[in-house]
Amino acid sequence: MGPFDGGVFDKRLQGGRAGAQLTVDAHGVHASTTAGDTFDVPARDCQLELGGASGRMWFCRTPDRQLTIYSEARGFAEALASLPNLSQPVAELRRHRRAESRRGVLFLLAALGMLIALGIAGYFGLDYAGRAAIEALPREADERIGRLAINSMDLGGPTVHDKTVTDAVNAIVARLxxxxxxxxxxxxxxxxxxxxxxxxxxxxxxxxYTGLIAKAEALDEVAGVLAHEIAHVTQRHGLQRIAQSLGVAGSLELLLGDLGGLSAIAVELMRAGALTSYGRDQEREADEQGVLTMHASGLDADGIARFFQKLQKEQDEMEIPEIFAWMSSHPDLDERIANVRAQIDSLGPVAEQPLEIDWDAVRRAVGPDAEAAGSAAEADATEKAPEQNADSKAGSKAKRRKR
Amino acid sequence: MQIDILARPAAAAASIRLADSESITCEVGAMIAMSSGLHVETTTRNRGGGGGILKGIKRMFAGESLFLNRFTAQADGQQLVIGPRMMGDVVQHHIARGALIVQGQSWLASADGIDIDATFQGLGKALFSGESAFWVKCSGQGEVLLSSFGAIYALDIDDDYVVDTGHIVAFEDTLQFSIGKASQSLIGSFLGGEGLVCKFRGQGRLYCQSHNPPSFGNMIGRHLRAR
Structure with a gap:
């Protein structure tokens, strides 16, 4: 059969290799080069190999490897298989090749699957790793960062030393x-x-801020806000924010406990306002934990919801287009109020242990105008002097960003 | 056609002397200097090979350009000097039959009797070897010029041979190429800095380069300042 395009390897050839025309008959494989040399591999001596760059080239060698005749021409394998003692090896090599390519495909699919799985795991793992890293950190990390932050912040007002006010706030915080x-x-x-x-x-x-105290009609409202803020502390949201913005390398650093580098980063973040602005999920978590703390403290957890309603009313009066509501970082106030109330319902009744604080006295102490602050809380947004109104708007803005 | 390779191996260039109406097809941008009696034609096909746009696009996958420059002498004794992009060597390989599988960036030029095409060497190999999935396949009869990064050395392989990834310039189609570990254990392979290697099996000629572009890029890349 033949002729087939192919070649010969033999030491006697110049360069050890030549192109040749091949024929196959019952005696074996024959090659004649372009220069006129002829080579033969008897069928009984032929050792078959399948290889070459394409993986489809058939090599027929003598046992001492001195002479090799090869081709990848169509029909060459069939011609070899027609020889009685070669049909078995040809079939075996073909089977082997098919198995190998199947394995290759499987391996590739497995590798692709693994890459995808790694990608997904990495995406979700990062959040988890950040949390785990935070959990592993000692409490001093929080304290150190908090101190650094508060000392380098412009707090925007003088400290109040009036005992009526500070004692009341301290008593609430102590209880919570x-x-x-x-x-x-x-x-x-x-x-x-x-x-x-x-x-x-x-x-x-x-x-x-005294603005908040003046705004709250009842102690439970301020207590609710404070419970929410305390939840940010206990859930270590600030450090989580830092971990999130650090990424993988930073989270590792956290795990290894490099507090020096961390503090520097914290200060940077704080300058960018990131340390006091929490994500939606964190706000939701703080609301939840705040309600639990209020409930456990024997205070009226609905204070949180009532305070949100105040904010809501003010927001409405500021005529913020509805479309911007979803863009702000905290969950929609309506939703938060509903969530808080649903949680309170699920917790059941509470044995209230009210704090013995004269709230009206506290509000009088912080308000520039005790009477106005004390009496007309529901009308205050509309009845305030224009510049005060403007201030309150600015306050709301800060509140939206920070709380 | 007479080819002289100058200044081997660090910064080689090939000086090609063409007789009347002889021509050679080169990589775009390879020309350094030439006599005035050469006609230059930019094309997507090379003569003797057919092809056209489709082959040009396949070539692009192999890391070559869509276009090729074909230089044809209008008179006897015209000289053309060409050189590779990277600092390195140039070698001449004569294909009598069969094919030469060339790593994408290493094909520099080939004579008229050579057909150049892209050939797929397997996605798995490409993913793990750091080599391209597509290689340039030169077949037919005639001269091929290969370029490298660093020096080129040629080896006539009989049976098995191992080359580190990134160091292959070209190999004959009678060689089978696969990816494997450098040492027994996978971890040892990576700690040894060799990672995965290319294993050759069969008989035929293999061209290797002494340096490899990705390692060099990694080494100097971090010293380069962003502009």
Whole structure:
């Protein structure tokens, strides 16, 4: 059969190799080169191999490997298989090749599957790793970062020293701290500013503005806000924010406990406002934990919901187009109020142990105008002097960003 | 056609003397200098090989350009000097029959009797070897010029041979190429800095380069300042 395009390897040839025309007959494989030399491999001596760059080239060698005749021409394998003692090896090599290519495909699919799985695991694992890293950190990390942050922050108002106010706020925090998870030590500062805001820094630094106290009609409302802020501390949200912005390398650093580098990063983040602005999920978690703490403390957890309603009302009056509501970092207030109330319902009744604080006295102490602050809370947004109104808007803005 | 390779191996260039109406097809941008009696034609096909746009696109997968430059002498004794992009060597390989599988960046030029095409060497190999999935396949009869990064050495292999990834320039089609570990254990392979290697099996000629572009790129890349 033949002729087939192919070649010959033999030491006697110049360069050890030549192109040849091949024929196959009952005696074996024959090659005649372009230069006219002829070579033969008897069928009984022929050792078959399948290979070459394409993997489809058939080699027929003598046992001493001195002479090799090869081809990948169509029909060459069939011609070899027609020889009685070669049909078996040809079939075997073909089977082997098929098995190998199947294995190759399987291996490739497995590799692709693994890559995809790794990608997915990496995506979800990062969040988990960040949390785990935070959990592994000692509490000093929170405290150190919190101290660093509060010392390098412009807090936006003088500290209030009026005992009526500070004692009341401290008493609320002490009660809540007793029933909150974790054993953080809380340092509360009351600052004199119209901003309706309060925030917590990692480690237990809590800042409350007199604007917020003046706005709250009842003690439970302020307590609710403080419980929410304490939850940010106990759930270590600040450090989680840091971990999230650090990525994998940073999380590893956290795990290894490099607090020096971490503090530097924390200060950077804080400058960018990241340390006191939490994500939606964190706000939701803080609401939930806040309700639990309020409930455990024997305070009216609905204070949180009532305070949100105040904010909601103010937001409505500011005529923020509805379309922007979803863009703000915290969950929609309506949703938060509903969530808080649903949680309170599920918790059942609470044996209230009210704090013995004269809330009206506290509000009088912080308000620039005791009467106005004390009497007409529901009308205050509309009846305030224009510049105060403007301030309150600015306050709401800060609140939206920070809380 | 007479080919002289100058300044081997660090910064080689090939000087090609063409007789009247002889021509050679080169990689785009390879020309350094030439006599005035050469006609230059930019094309997607090379004569003797057919092909056209489709082959050009296949070539692009192999790391070559869509276009090729074909230089044809209009008179006797025309000289053309060509050189590779990277600093390195140039070798001449004569294909009498069969084919030469060339790593994408290493094909520099070929004579008229040579057909150049892209050939698929397997996705698995490409993923793990750091080599391209597509290679340039030169077949037919005539001269091929190969370029490298660093020096080229040629080996006539009989049976098995191992080359580190990134060091292959070209090999004859009678050689089978697969990917394997450098040492017995996979971890040992990586700690030894060799990782995966290319294993050759069969008989035929293999061209290797002394340096490999990815390692060099990694080494100097981090010293380069972003602009």
């Amino acid at each position: 701290a007793e029933h909150a998870p974790g054993d953080f030590e809380y340092q509360v500062r009351v600052l004199d500013a119209e901003t309706v805001n309060a925030f917590a820094l990692p480690g237990g630094q809590i800042v409350v």
